[in-house]
Amino acid sequence: MLLSGGLDSATTAAIAARDRYSIHALSFDYGQRHRAELDAANRLADHLEVVEHRVVTIDLRAFGGSALTGDIEVPKDRPSAELGHDIPVTYVPARNTVFLAFALAWAEVLGSTDLFIGVNALDYSGYPDCRPEFIAAFETMARLATRAGVEGGELRVHAPLQHLSKAQIITTATDLGVDLSLTVSCYDPGDDGAACGGCDACTLRREGFAAAGIADPTRYRDVS
Amino acid sequence: MLLSGGLDSATTAAIAARDRYSIHALSFDYGQRHRAELDAANRLADHLEVVEHRVVTIDLRAFGGSALTGDIEVPKDRPSAELGHDIPVTYVPARNTVFLAFALAWAEVLGSTDLFIGVNALDYSGYPDCRPEFIAAFETMARLATRAGVEGGELRVHAPLQHLSKAQIITTATDLGVDLSLTVSCYDPGDDGAACGGCDACTLRREGFAAAGIADPTRYRDVS
Numbered sequence: 001m002l003l004s005g006g007l008d009s010a011t012t013a014a015i016a017a018r019d020r021y022s023i024h025a026l027s028f029d030y031g032q033r034h035r036a037e038l039d040a041a042n043r044l045a046d047h048l049e050v051v052e053h054r055v056v057t058i059d060l061r062a063f064g065g066s067a068l069t070g071d072i073e074v075p076k077d078r079p080s081a082e083l084g085h086d087i088p089v090t091y092v093p094a095r096n097t098v099f100l101a102f103a104l105a106w107a108e109v110l111g112s113t114d115l116f117i118g119v120n121a122l123d124y125s126g127y128p129d130c131r132p133e134f135i136a137a138f139e140t141m142a143r144l145a146t147r148a149g150v151e152g153g154e155l156r157v158h159a160p161l162q163h164l165s166k167a168q169i170i171t172t173a174t175d176l177g178v179d180l181s182l183t184v185s186c187y188d189p190g191d192d193g194a195a196c197g198g199c200d201a202c203t204l205r206r207e208g209f210a211a212a213g214i215a216d217p218t219r220y221r222d223v224s
Numbered sequence: 225m226l227l228s229g230g231l232d233s234a235t236t237a238a239i240a241a242r243d244r245y246s247i248h249a250l251s252f253d254y255g256q257r258h259r260a261e262l263d264a265a266n267r268l269a270d271h272l273e274v275v276e277h278r279v280v281t282i283d284l285r286a287f288g289g290s291a292l293t294g295d296i297e298v299p300k301d302r303p304s305a306e307l308g309h310d311i312p313v314t315y316v317p318a319r320n321t322v323f324l325a326f327a328l329a330w331a332e333v334l335g336s337t338d339l340f341i342g343v344n345a346l347d348y349s350g351y352p353d354c355r356p357e358f359i360a361a362f363e364t365m366a367r368l369a370t371r372a373g374v375e376g377g378e379l380r381v382h383a384p385l386q387h388l389s390k391a392q393i394i395t396t397a398t399d400l401g402v403d404l405s406l407t408v409s410c411y412d413p414g415d416d417g418a419a420c421g422g423c424d425a426c427t428l429r430r431e432g433f434a435a436a437g438i439a440d441p442t443r444y445r446d447v448s
Contacts, residue, residue, distance in 0.1 A: 102322060
């Protein structure tokens, strides 16, 4: 499964564990601006007691094209009603395709037939590679790409958060005992991992906790 | 386009150039056993006068599972009639999926809507990710994965060698003026780039030149 260090992938991992999968977690050092995300992925891998956690280094910066890997500024303080209509500048070109391709390679070596990814269609319809039709098309392609497909085996891409709201995800994670204070959603955290409170990811996360009626354990650097 | 340094991708590049595409060539340092392949890719990029050639380092060895990246022995001296029935040990798990995913990321940044890959179904039906149905499924997925797909644009994965025999590929390359002595097909070349003459790739290549009636310019280390 893909483990980013964020709230969504932590919840996805907890769902996979509940459903009795043995979790092999994969994270990427892809030239993202900050290390806080990978630090969080390491903490979550421990917290969730995964079987194995690997971090693969890939250079998506080589191609440029995103506020998360390049020099484009991360937008701040946009109202959530404005999010999800256009493709945001924080979109990393073909990121989920690249990440799932690596997960597929590892799954094939492990003999696993189940990939997990924490994409969510409702909050981030602005990202083309978070849409349910993308996940379904990747699954179809992946079956044809691998031994499993040739030999008649199954291969599934699980995206259990696909149709949940951020509030539902937070409630699910809390019910499953995930310590959400370990997760980092912010696109622009401080060196100490404190969230900016103003980027699109922080906005959606704050509103999610509020809507779920659950106290937000996030450390914000701009808010007391 | 994906440029490996082999005969097939060199021919694919020449076809793309003939069809007046500006070529941005992408090669991978993926932990393959030998450097001869990347040396050949660099020579071909010059020879074919591509606009740009990038080599991206990725660690497919991190997952293991192939004679081309791991410690499994490269098989030798198998008759060509035996090839293409089973998935060979030289298969690298999900390799073409990973390579095409990176090409898709770069294409999206470049604003390109055309990916080229030199896969060939006839000679290598043993590789699941060389099959026409895989290429078609990747194209469908890629359209959904990217801005182009969201914004109603086109995106095509060209595999012009898909239904050609090795002899037809060699004839096409020769007609288009490709210097095939620059290409390396061998899975187990010497330090000087000389081909072993006995691996599956050498067997198919030698038989291809013979069937095309074209003198084989390959330097073999076992044959005078």
